[in-house]
Amino acid sequence: MLGLHGRDLTLFLVVTALVVFxxxxxxxxxxxxxxxxxxxxxxxxxxxxxxxxxxxxxxxILFGLTGYLSFGHxxxxxxxxxxAVWMFKLLSMNVIPALILSTVVAGLFALVIGFISLRRSGxxxxxxxxxxxxxxxxxxxxxxTPITNGETGLxxxxxxxxxxxxxxRPTSLPVTDLFGLEMRxxxxxxxGSWEFTIGAGxxxxxxxxxxxxxxxxRIFRSPFGxxxxxxxxxxxxxxxxxxxxxxxxxxxFVISGMYAGLAGGLLAAMDxxxxxERMQWTASGEVVLMTILGGAGTLLGPVLGAGLIKYFxxxxxxxxxxxxxxxxxxxxxxMEDVLVTVFHPFVGKGWxxxxxxxxxxxxxxxxGGLVEGGTRIGRLFRRRGRNAGxxxxxxxxxxxxx
Amino acid sequence: MDAFLLQILNGLDKGSAYALxxxxxxxxxxxxxxxxxxxxxxxxxxxxxxxxxxxxxxxxHQVTDPERTDFLGNPLQVDVPYVYDIFGESAGAWILxxxxxxxxxxxxxxxxxxxxxxxxxLIRHFYKRPHADQILVTFGLAIVLQEIIKxxxxxxxxxTPAPDALRGSVDFGAWLGLQAGSVIYxxxxxxxxxFAGIIIAGVFAFLQFTxxxxxxxxxxxxxxxxxxxxxxxxRRFTLMFGLAAIVAGLxxxxxxxxxxxNYHMGMDFLVLSFVVVVVGGMGSLPGAVAAGFLLGIxxxxxxxxxxxxxxPGIDQIIIYLVAIVILLTRPRGLLGRxxxxxx
Amino acid sequence: xxILEVKxxxxxxxxxxxxGDVNLSVAERTVHAIIGPNGAGKSTLLNCxxxxxxxDSGSVMFDGKSVLGRKPHEINQMGISRVFQTPEIFAxxxxxxxxxxxxxxxxxxxxxxxxxxxxxxxxGIRDQAEAMLADVSMLEKAGAHxxxxxxxxxxxxxxAMCLVQEPKLLLLDEPTAGMARADTNNTIDLLKEIxxxxxxxxxxxxxxxxxxxxxxxxITVLAQxxxxxxxxxxxxxxxxxxxxxxLGEAQV
Numbered sequence: 001m002l003g004l005h006g007r008d009l010t011l012f013l014v015v016t017a018l019v020v021f022x023x024x025x026x027x028x029x030x031x032x033x034x035x036x037x038x039x040x041x042x043x044x045x046x047x048x049x050x051x052x053x054x055x056x057x058x059x060x061i062l063f064g065l066t067g068y069l070s071f072g073h074x075x076x077x078x079x080x081x082x083x084a085v086w087m088f089k090l091l092s093m094n095v096i097p098a099l100i101l102s103t104v105v106a107g108l109f110a111l112v113i114g115f116i117s118l119r120r121s122g123x124x125x126x127x128x129x130x131x132x133x134x135x136x137x138x139x140x141x142x143x144x145t146p147i148t149n150g151e152t153g154l155x156x157x158x159x160x161x162x163x164x165x166x167x168x169r170p171t172s173l174p175v176t177d178l179f180g181l182e183m184r185x186x187x188x189x190x191x192g193s194w195e196f197t198i199g200a201g202x203x204x205x206x207x208x209x210x211x212x213x214x215x216x217x218r219i220f221r222s223p224f225g226x227x228x229x230x231x232x233x234x235x236x237x238x239x240x241x242x243x244x245x246x247x248x249x250x251x252x253f254v255i256s257g258m259y260a261g262l263a264g265g266l267l268a269a270m271d272x273x274x275x276x277e278r279m280q281w282t283a284s285g286e287v288v289l290m291t292i293l294g295g296a297g298t299l300l301g302p303v304l305g306a307g308l309i310k311y312f313x314x315x316x317x318x319x320x321x322x323x324x325x326x327x328x329x330x331x332x333x334x335m336e337d338v339l340v341t342v343f344h345p346f347v348g349k350g351w352x353x354x355x356x357x358x359x360x361x362x363x364x365x366x367x368g369g370l371v372e373g374g375t376r377i378g379r380l381f382r383r384r385g386r387n388a389g390x391x392x393x394x395x396x397x398x399x400x401x402x
Numbered sequence: 403m404d405a406f407l408l409q410i411l412n413g414l415d416k417g418s419a420y421a422l423x424x425x426x427x428x429x430x431x432x433x434x435x436x437x438x439x440x441x442x443x444x445x446x447x448x449x450x451x452x453x454x455x456x457x458x459x460x461x462x463h464q465v466t467d468p469e470r471t472d473f474l475g476n477p478l479q480v481d482v483p484y485v486y487d488i489f490g491e492s493a494g495a496w497i498l499x500x501x502x503x504x505x506x507x508x509x510x511x512x513x514x515x516x517x518x519x520x521x522x523x524l525i526r527h528f529y530k531r532p533h534a535d536q537i538l539v540t541f542g543l544a545i546v547l548q549e550i551i552k553x554x555x556x557x558x559x560x561x562t563p564a565p566d567a568l569r570g571s572v573d574f575g576a577w578l579g580l581q582a583g584s585v586i587y588x589x590x591x592x593x594x595x596x597f598a599g600i601i602i603a604g605v606f607a608f609l610q611f612t613x614x615x616x617x618x619x620x621x622x623x624x625x626x627x628x629x630x631x632x633x634x635x636x637r638r639f640t641l642m643f644g645l646a647a648i649v650a651g652l653x654x655x656x657x658x659x660x661x662x663x664n665y666h667m668g669m670d671f672l673v674l675s676f677v678v679v680v681v682g683g684m685g686s687l688p689g690a691v692a693a694g695f696l697l698g699i700x701x702x703x704x705x706x707x708x709x710x711x712x713x714p715g716i717d718q719i720i721i722y723l724v725a726i727v728i729l730l731t732r733p734r735g736l737l738g739r740x741x742x743x744x745x
Numbered sequence: 746x747x748i749l750e751v752k753x754x755x756x757x758x759x760x761x762x763x764x765g766d767v768n769l770s771v772a773e774r775t776v777h778a779i780i781g782p783n784g785a786g787k788s789t790l791l792n793c794x795x796x797x798x799x800x801d802s803g804s805v806m807f808d809g810k811s812v813l814g815r816k817p818h819e820i821n822q823m824g825i826s827r828v829f830q831t832p833e834i835f836a837x838x839x840x841x842x843x844x845x846x847x848x849x850x851x852x853x854x855x856x857x858x859x860x861x862x863x864x865x866x867x868x869g870i871r872d873q874a875e876a877m878l879a880d881v882s883m884l885e886k887a888g889a890h891x892x893x894x895x896x897x898x899x900x901x902x903x904x905a906m907c908l909v910q911e912p913k914l915l916l917l918d919e920p921t922a923g924m925a926r927a928d929t930n931n932t933i934d935l936l937k938e939i940x941x942x943x944x945x946x947x948x949x950x951x952x953x954x955x956x957x958x959x960x961x962x963x964i965t966v967l968a969q970x971x972x973x974x975x976x977x978x979x980x981x982x983x984x985x986x987x988x989x990x991x992l993g994e995a996q997v
Contacts, residue, residue, distance in 0.1 A: 003863055069534050116730065123437055123533055124729055127680050130673065131722035138722075143715030215861075223849050223867065224860040226838070230846050233835040240795065240833070241847045241906065242821035244855040251858055281673060285541065292538055345553040353553065356545030363539040364527070 008217050011299060015213055019206040022046050023196045030193035034326060038315055043186055043199025044270075045314050049307045050202070050209040051266045056290040056302030057209075057216045058259020062252045063288070064297035065225060067232035068118070071126045071284050072133030075113075076106040076257040078140065078279030080264025082147070085154045085274045092164035093174045095183065095204070095269040099262060106261020107254050114253035118246060121235075133284055140276035153275030176269050178204055183270060201270050208266065209303075212259060217299055219255070228252050260287075289355070293362055295369025304370055312351050319347035404575060404584040409702045411574065415591040415660060417698020418598035419445075422653035423675040424682060424690035425602060426646035432622040432685040433642045436525055437533050439540040442672025443547040444513065444647045448654025449663035450551055451512055452505035453560050459485050459498050500565045502658055509651045517647025521640045544669065552665040564590045564659035590659045597656050601649060602691055608645075609687075618642055622685070677725040683738020693736055697721050748773040748946050749794070749914060754803030756789055756970075763789040764800065765970045771914070771963075776940060776947045778957045781967035787950045790967070791918055794948075795827050796820045808913060818855050826907035827916045831923075832899040834906065836892030840883060843891050843902055844874035847910045877909040881935065897928045901935065908939060915939075917949040921956050933959050958982070 004012055018025065027041030040046070059073055080102035087098035117128040140148040148154055156173050165174070176183045183201035219225045227248050230238055238245045268274055277283070286309065294305025324340045324347065331339065346354045366373050423445055430438045462481040470478040486494035497504065524543065528536045563569065568589045575585035609615035621635045654663075661667060678697055682689030703709060704720040716723075728735060747770040756764040764786045771777045779787050792798040794805060796817040805812050812820050821827075835843050848870045853859070878884045881901050886894070891902060900920065907915055920936070921929040933956055939945065940960070951957045957964065957978070964981045966973040973986060981987055 003861075005863075005865060067534070069537070116726070120729055120733055123537070123684075124680065124733060126537070127676060128726060128729055131677060131725045134673065135719040135722045138718035139715050142718050218861045218863070221863050221865070222860050223853075223862060223864055223870075224858050226842060226846065226864060227849070229838060230835050230842075233837040234833060237833040237835060237906075238846075239817040240821055240827050240829075242818050242850040242855060242910070243846070244816075244818050247856040251860075255860075282669075288538070288541075345550075350549060350553050352545060353549035356542050356549055360539055360542035360546065363535060363542060364524075367535065 002214065004214075004217060004221075008221065008299070012210075012214060012217060015300070015303065016210055019050065019210055022049070022206070023198055023202070027194065027196055031195050032193065037318055037323070040311055040315055042197055043202040045310065046199070046202045047205050047266075047270050048310045048314070050205045051263050051270070052287075052290065052306040052310055053209050053303045054205075054212045054266065055260055055263035055287050056294070056306040057212050058256040058263070059287045060256075060291050060296060060298075060302040061216060061219060061228075061259070062256035063291055064302075065220070065228035065232060066249050066252050068121070068249060068253070069126050069288070070117075070129040070253075070256075071281060071288070072113070072129035072131075073256065073260050073287055074281065074283035075133035075136045075279050076110055076260035077264040077267070077283065077287075078136070078274065078276065079109055080106045080261035080266075081268040081274035081278055082140075082154055082264075083261070084265035084268035085156070085272055086147075088156060088162075088176065088268070088272050089160040090163065092162060093176050094164070095176050095178050095265075098176075098269060099208075099265045102265025102268070103258045103262045106264065107258040110254045110257025110261075111250070114250050114257065118249050118253060130281055130284070133279060134281055137276055137279040137281070140279060148274070148276060151276070153273055156272050176272055205266050205270065208262065212262070213299075213303065220299060224248070224251070289359055291369075293359055293369055295371030298369065298371040301369045301371045308370075309355065312355055316354065317348060317351040321348075323347075404580055405706070407574070407578075407580075408585050408587075409706060410699055411585065411587050411591075412705075413699030413702030414595045414695070415698075416701065417695040418595050419653055419657055419671065419694075420675055420678045420698050421691045421694025422598050422601060423650055423671055424678040424694045425605060425687060426650040426653075427675060427679050428682070428685060428687050428690040429605075429642060429646040429649070431679070432687065433618055433639050434521075434525065434529065436528060437536050437540070438525070439537055439672065440520070440543040440547060441540075441646070441650055442668030442670075442675065443544040444516070444650035444668070445654040445657075445671055446548060446551065446663065446665065446668030447516065448509050448513060448651030449562075449658050449667065450555060450654075451509040451651060452502050452562050452655045452658045453555065453663055455505040455508050456501040456562055459483065459501050502562060502564055502655065505655045506652055509655045510648055513647040513651030514644040516651075517644035518640055520647070521643035525643065526640075544672070548665045548668060555665065557665060559662035559664040561662045562658040564593075568593055594656050594660065598653070601652060605645070605649065606687070614638060614641075674721060677721055679735075681725055681728045681735055683735025686735065686737040689735055689737030697724065700724065747771045748808055749948065750804075750806040751790075751794075752804045752806075754790070754793060754800045754805065756786075756793060756798065756800050763970050764793070767803070767967075767970070767972055769965055769972065769975075771946060771948055773913075773946055774944055775962045776936075776949060776960050777963045777965065778949045778951055778961035779965050779967060780951060780954075780957055781973075784969075785967040786970035787967055788918065789970075791827075791916060791950055794820075794916060795825060821850075821910075821912075822855060824913035825916060826910055826912035826914070828900075828903055828907055828918060828920055830919045832896070832903040834891050834899055834902055836890075838891055839887070840878065840889050840891050840894070840902055841871070841874055841887040844877050844905050844909055845870050847906050848873050851910050874909065877905050880908075881905045897924070897931060900924075900928075900932060904935065904939070908943070908945075911943075912945065914946045914948060917947060917951075919950055919952055921951070921953050929953065929956065932956075936960055 002009070002012070023041045023046065025041070026046065027039045029035040029039050040049075055073075055077060059070070063069055083102040083105040084095075084098035087101050091097050113129065113132045117125055117132065120128060141150055158170060158173065162174070178200075181200050183204065185200040187198045189196040189198065227238075227243065230243075231245050231248055235245050264278065267278070290305035290309050291302045292305070293308060294303065295301025321340055321344060324343055325336065328336045328339045344350070362369055368375075423441060426444070427438060427441050430436055430441065460483055462483040464479045465482045467478045467480045470480075472478050483494060483498060485497050488494070489497060520543070524539065528539055571586045571588050572592065573582055573585070574587040576582040578585075609619055617635065618638055621639065674697075678693045679690055681697065682691070682693030701717065701720055705717040710717055749769070749771040751767055751769040754764055754767040755762070767786075767790060769779075769790075779790065781787055789798065793800045794812065796812060796815050796819070799813065807820075807823060807825060810823065812823065812825075815823075835846065838846075845864075845867075849857075852870065875884060875887065878887055881904060883898065883901055883905065886898065891899070894902060917936075921932050924932065936947070937960065940947065949957070949960065961978055963975065964978055965975040966981065966987050974981070974984060976984070
């Protein structure tokens, strides 16, 4: 089906199911319960899951397959957002032209930046991409203000031309739509004390993420993908096998740049605003974190990593001392205070600390990311399951999963 | 001529900081072959050593001053720092005033310990891992360190003033016989520049004239051979990491009066310092220092109004632009050896 | 007229004349060995043939076309494959994938973006790779991680990767360096088999005289960057100049 086979097909169907049922799965706690604040099933957050998922999937095509570590991918994300907002201002509030332009613009910039940066490898490549992104960030903040609106960020205005949307000047700021379907439109389903919000924007972004994910599986399993893995493994052998590595790496760079542009365009489609901080190197660092945390070079890893980090950013950061006290309310008072004090630095505003520790742990102990962790656990169970005739499991253990 | 001189001077303080951080980065890279993204965090921790000492010295207790009254006529409660009790009022006040330079004494042991713990506890296990892994794990460490500092000191910058005697500006132009008032320069920045010069000279002298330094230099050139000679190079490299941490830390301590420390200052400087290291040439100590000053001064020239009106925005991107050009035309950097870290 | 014609090639590194006026002609479908003491310029010459180095002067013609100024991958596409001193393989890929990649390179050229085609649908390529692996008796290891192979098997795999391209000229850079005697003999047998089965020309750089004299049909002796003599193995063995320059240090 769809040109996917075996485990790839299963994986794709599982991810599809997760995306479709996310509003339910991510809202396991009834409203009004003390745990309701850990519900992540609201459109605004779910949109971010899938959009950053696209960003990370694209980054993984470059880093996971070819091993080229770009520290400047946020530049393409920011470019995508600016391009999309300009389309909303000039052409139409329909998201389709905006997304097409953001993908194309990001792709063109990726072509130029990649062409130059890929002349070097290793840390020099990382520094080159970083330098380009920082330059774009600095320019967006300063001299390009006419295009980017500087520190304030690019926003919609009442007197934007929007030539395709008819000449009438709106009385309030227009909203983004897909042929009339407003991105912010939501329907709330009530089921007992549970409440699930179905958002148009989320499903639109979700479908795009599924397409992006599907394409990435196809790329991973294609001869092209095999060549990219070969680039990571041994460029010298590539050259002496009659293969030109440069166009392969450049193609991967442009594809990942276009994914980033699409993600940036989608961010703007959900909330028509574009700021320079989206291009800053910390944002580039974030997508590196997502990809490594989930598992670079694996199909599911980047999606997992993006979801996890965005969940942490939005939900984990809400755990304050009050919540902690409520959690440890059952233990004796003295203990409670100790526990709260111990956990305090790691939650709420300190969630970055937990993230940093988790990231270090993954790099040190699980270079394959959470996906490798899952594989290891799965293998452990399987081995225990067939302890008697465990020869096959032994063999599998010798060759760690790719 | 005046404007020219002023721009060079303006570039010196940033250039000094770049040079000091890049020097430490290069020491670590040259000796251990590790790309340390947590080096900026060491700079930041150094700055917070100054903040900490300032806070400790400022600890005080309340005393009722019977001779003075507040506006309600009650006896006035005055805060008296403990240092006044210990050293007497005038010496105590002097110590409090000079807390930033004094923080050097605190920073040296603290940074040495942090550096050694870092090397023994983490970096050591990454010698044989790919550079990408080294970058990633030290990047994670940098996040952790800056979050710890944030948890203790909050997110806002903490002003840490220079000693009274070193505040204010000097009329640099008058010194040189130029028109008075033409080149006004803050004293502390001058102090920082000389301080950086002393540290850099110290590091070079240490490497040049001590046996320890000789072994380390030999190790930088060819680690395996030195290992074969039966010299315990590992322990020396650990100390080298401590030394690099001290250099970064001291650079941070003395920078506090110029920039009020905040938890992300390390990362801000690190990104530029990496560019500096690459421009100077990976693994070249003189290259790192030269590129640090060069880029600092270049940035200051690019900020001149005459230049900015000609090339808008050039001040924001000049360093990156130079880095890109250098990397593409001379990948080994200004003074680097060929082939270092190419793969 | 040989398949490979090297004429008047010079190469200097700073003050060192690495190659001085090298002339070499390799006849089609022969095994030609280049021997010489350390520092004689063997590796430099090889690197000039594959595009890694560019000679200061002279010409290198392969199959009637000049290779000078071309990049390694272009020269490979002309029909020259190279085996390295330490086997260069794709350690992170499976053995089968290692052999499939040169098959793709042969069919699709230096770059082709089959990004949405599945590797599974490439039955022809797969068959070709599997047949090659069977030829070097490695088919049972097709699914293994190439990095986990023994050194001997890595050498075999690298040969398979080169041979599956059906090159006109196979360059071998000390293919038995650092090998145990048994592995060396295996390699000799493998090369003999290749030579008998395929219409291939081989140019071999070797230190081990045992290997050279069991395989080569012509031998060129390099000394200090210049060819000293070129002849059949039998004549080389007895030549006084060669004994003086080279064989004195490694007894035959």
